[in-house]
Amino acid sequence: MTMSTKRPFTKDIILLDNVEEVTNKIIQKLQQDVLHNLKRLGAVVGTSGGIDSSVCLALTAKAFGPEKVLGIIMPEKDSNQDSEMLAKELAATFKVRTIKEDITSALAGFRCYERRDDAVRRVFPEYDPMTYKMKIGIKQTGLSNNLPPVFSLTIIDNKGNQEDKILPVKEYLAIVAASNFKQRSRMSMLYFHAEALHYAVVGTPNKHEQEQGFFVKYGDGGADVMPIGNLYKTQVYQLAKYLGVPKGIIERTPTTDTYSAEQTQEEFFFQLPYGLMDIYWYGFENGYSAEEVAGVMEESTDQVKALFSNFERKKRTTDYLRMSPVRDYYGS
Amino acid sequence: MTHDPIIIKEKVKNYVLQAVYAEKEKIKDNSLIFKEGYFDSMGFMVLISYLEEEFGIKTNDADLLEENFESINAISEFVIRKIQ
Structure with missing residues (x-):
């Protein structure tokens, strides 16, 4: 007789019961992967002042010791000023050395802003980047x-x-192609410092960003290890609290920090607050029926x-986005 | 630019059939092309741009309803309503 081991669906089904144990497992695996498998001496982490990169920096500092971690702050002219301040506060908390690399002139060299602004003006001829801010959002049509x-x-x-x-x-x-220069320029800068120190690059995407494709291929998706790549955002917050990530970072609304106008990740991509997204995604990927999930979430089955x-x-x-280059054109 | 409903439907149908990654025979005039997953987000955006350029219509937020885009029939009727 086989018995189903699937737990009944609940609203807190994704909460980690033992945050300490999960944290320690991630730290041990980071040590194994970076020091033994990749044979690197430490790690660089791009720190944006957001929750994901903050948890990655904290985990990395615990795994290798702060002296073998370099935090790299990479603002550009559209970045929120708070990002840098929060990233510095975080680095101080975990005693990690940081450097700042302003990528604005690199982006100007790629004509990132010019190419983007030309496209914006084709939609709004009056747009002037000196006096206007811009952002891309999703029309709320897709979820229901x-x-x-x-x-x-x-x-x-x-x-x-x-x-x-x-x-x-x-x-x-x-607009998206031009804006993606930002993530790809950051990736180049991370690899410059990583190679100069013989370190690994720690990627910061979480489970949703990975699985729903909310990352730039060979941009923020370009890294050697992704320690939170299998964690729901709710779980990332659990780790943040446990690790002692500063309150200002934990309480901040997740933003894309990509366009000149303020924009939340919910508005740009996910269309649902992360807490709800996590629960529904768990139900979806673990094969719970729409009826069972609807009952718990007090929503209609449809x-x-x-x-x-x-x-x-x-x-x-x-x-x-998740595919490696296809190379099986000859032989096996 | 045509106002003839038969030509509009023919153009919409030809567009949809060449745009989808599926066997053409499977798609009937009333097949639910979005529900069946023949069009993704990019496909939808390209479709909207095609309709705007081909028929000179303007799509606004209020038009983004399933009933306007769910099938070849629905899209053709939507274009005809917009042109009138």
């Missing part, structure tokens, strides 16, 4: 019905007047079914 999301462009002038339009596909692709197909679609359409 079968239509995939459509992106919109918002510009905000210096008096706070806001305009937004559905983005034509060419301009959407141009809504949960639509949400699950949205997740399925996101996974499927972002496979390309």
